[in-house]
Amino acid sequence: MSNEAGKPVSGSSIEVTHLVLPPDTNALGTIFGGRIMEWADLAASIVAMRHTRQACVTASMDALHFIAPIHLGDIVVLKAAINYTHTTSLEIGVRVESENPKTGIRSHAASAYLTFVAIDAQGKPIPVPAIIAESEAEKRRLLEAQMRRQDRLTHRQGIQAARQQS
Numbered sequence: 826m827s828n829e830a831g832k833p834v835s836g837s838s839i840e841v842t843h844l845v846l847p848p849d850t851n852a853l854g855t856i857f858g859g860r861i862m863e864w865a866d867l868a869a870s871i872v873a874m875r876h877t878r879q880a881c882v883t884a885s886m887d888a889l890h891f892i893a894p895i896h897l898g899d900i901v902v903l904k905a906a907i908n909y910t911h912t913t914s915l916e917i918g919v920r921v922e923s924e925n926p927k928t929g930i931r932s933h934a935a936s937a938y939l940t941f942v943a944i945d946a947q948g949k950p951i952p953v954p955a956i957i958a959e960s961e962a963e964k965r966r967l968l969e970a971q972m973r974r975q976d977r978l979t980h981r982q983g984i985q986a987a988r989q990q991s
């Protein structure tokens with residue numbers, strides 16, 4: 826398939842599994858929020874590089890929500906996939922699930938949206954291939970990501986306008 830037509834979301838989606846060990850936890854025996862951020866950033870960067878086959882940097886991480894604690898000894902599964910691409914940037918959604926190793930029961934523990942930008946050797950943003958959203962879930966995520974991008978731009982423009990007036 827030509828890159829001009831776009832690449833399917835499924836071509837770069839990944840699932841990464843970790844085991845929560847003592848260095849990953851705080852005094853309460855639950856995982857550090859920062860470790861989840863690190864694992865989410867790493868998973869999303871792999872997705873970004875696989876989709877673009879270019880160097881990509883993290884521009885932002887937003888809507889990071891910790892929904893339930895993850896405990897020492899739990900298995901952590903991160904599912905990462907591209908939601909949306911624009912000219913040089915792409916939004917990647919990461920869903921984090923904790924799995925009880927004894928029961929196999931999984932619960933939704935956290936979610937985040939990360940924006941990556943593809944760059945050339947000089948660090949200048951370069952165009953990224955579009956995505957082809959195939960499943961209903963992918964199409965829904967694409968629409969929601971477009972709304973989030975619009976919200977980010979409106980927010981940024983509002984701040985700039987307020988600064989110019991002050």
Ligand SMILES: CC(C)(COP(=O)(O)OP(=O)(O)OC[C@H]1O[C@@H](n2cnc3c(N)ncnc32)[C@H](O)[C@@H]1OP(=O)(O)O)[C@@H](O)C(=O)NCCC(=O)NCCS
Pocket residue numbers: 881882883884885910911912913914915940942944948949950
């Ligand atoms: C991300 C970066 C390359 C953007 O460069 P820039 O010259 O500011 O780029 P522009 O203003 O031309 O914007 C380029 C794209 O980035 C997006 N972007 C820039 N800042 C962003 C932010 N804070 N959040 C989300 N998207 C952002 C723009 O929307 C634009 O997307 P589009 O081309 O798809 O429309 C640059 O800010 C950078 O190098 N940041 C440091 C990255 C880094 O070190 N990350 C941590 C380690 S990987």
